[in-house]
Amino acid sequence: MEKLLEEFSLGLFFWQAVLFIALVFLLKKFAWKPILDSVNDREEGIKRALDSAEKAKLEMQNLQADNEKLIKEARAEREAMLKEARDIKNKMIDDAKEEAREEAGKLIAQAQASIETEKKAAITELKSQVANLSIEIAEKVVRDELSNKDKQVKLVESMLGEATLN
């Protein structure tokens, strides 16, 4: 202890104090402050860059999700449209079929009706013909009767037979 006190040099203490304190203040102004500020700036910059990268990544993911959603929607829409088209097509076909069937039915009915009319007309004609024939036959019979009775009967009979066959 005594040796330490003896060794203590006031001059050295004085110079050390002056120089060291001056050094602290000089370095504070010219070195530590700019260095630490720069390092801080840089660290902030890195942090910010990382943050924005993270944000960009998130945005990207959002965008991707959006895209996927859009694609899905589009696909659904397309599906729906196709379905609708198919439905319409089917309906149209069905409608056409129905119409055709109706038309055909109508045509058939018309045909049947006309056939019926024709038939009726034919029958009427036949009837009138039969009547005419009958009159002719009757005429002939009457003429024959007038000449030969036997022959007349025979003719009527044969003619009647023919008529029934018709």
Place this chain on the structure above:
Amino acid sequence: MRRKISLKPITLLLLLITFVSYGAEGGSSSESGTDKETEIKEYIQHHLQDSYDFTLFSWTTDSGEHKYFGFPLPVIIWDNGLKVFSSSKFHHGEAVAEVGGNYYKVHHSKIYKVDGLNGEIIEDADHHATNEKPLDFSITKNVTMIMMVFLIMFFMFKKMASAYQKNRNLPKGMGRLLEPIVLYIRDDIARPNIGEKNYKRYMSYLLTVFFFVWIVNLFGLTPIGMNVTNNIAVTFCLAIITYLITTFTAKKDYWKHIFWMPGVPVPMKIILAPIELLGTFIKPFSLMIRLYANITAGHIVMMSLIGMMFIFKNWIGTPLSFALAFVIGILELLVAALQAYIFTMLSALYFGSAVEEHDHEAH
């Protein structure tokens, strides 16, 4: 540690290791072994002391004349007026300097006033000089080195700082080496010990003290032969600055914990107060002693091992002491950084305790 010394061969050895490769003749004078031992002891003691001139090495010629290689430094003393003169007047402590009618002599690296040109230092029974001591503000060897380190640090870090501005906040050259250290001090010493809120105020001091102590310690290991941190005045100065910063930036809680420790019974508070108060002085005191003692001890061990080479002077002892000195030298490199780290670390710890805000419910 209280041995007195001056051995020229060792200077020569330092020279041999670093500057030139001669000096093998260093210890070849025909002194007996004990003489050599005393000489080595004196040399080590001399090396540990400050000196008024900057001597890189010295030797003794065959005719017994002392030769010195170096340059004198200005001596500034206050003795009824400021007196400035060159240390060459002392002739390396061998002569009495006459300045303005007063006579001064160097004794154990201190300037004493003597009666005349042939004036002697009068010693008391404890070998303490009783002569009058003028106030001494000389630019000694250590002051020169402090100035050198001052300039080196100032320009080195200024350059580093300006590189950041020019280089988009990126370090360049030396800065790449120094930046991790600066960041280490900030992130691993200041932040955890002082706290996120307050650490910025102390950064300048912590960084300066770390680099100052480190660089000065490293210079102490070079053969220039300076050893600033083994002067108690230097470490005292650093410790007192730490103490003053701690005291003047301390918050209410710090004083409260010293004088009226919360959470303990009143009689204990009264006992604790003086102990805590004493603790505040012991802390910087231990800082001072630790740095001083580590560096001094390191230098003594190094010098002794080097000196042993000249005592042994055979094929076993000399290489062995050389190897030992080499290993210790590497260890000293570590110690140089470690002591700077511990000084900074403990300073930060003390600052941290000064600004800490306690949660009183927790006690």
Place this chain on the structure above:
Amino acid sequence: MEIPAIVGAGLVVIGAGIGIGKIGGSAMEAIARQPEATGKIQTAMLIAAALIEGIGFAALFAV
């Protein structure tokens, strides 16, 4: 017979050495157990060792 003060200082140094050794040993164990806390353990170790070292030096210089 008077015991020289340097013997006392030696005793203190032995004590300090044992103390620092114990701190170092415990720190090693702690690091082995929790390698992730290496930094904190080292810091605490250095502080404790430095404090003990201070006592050792105080004893040496008191002589």
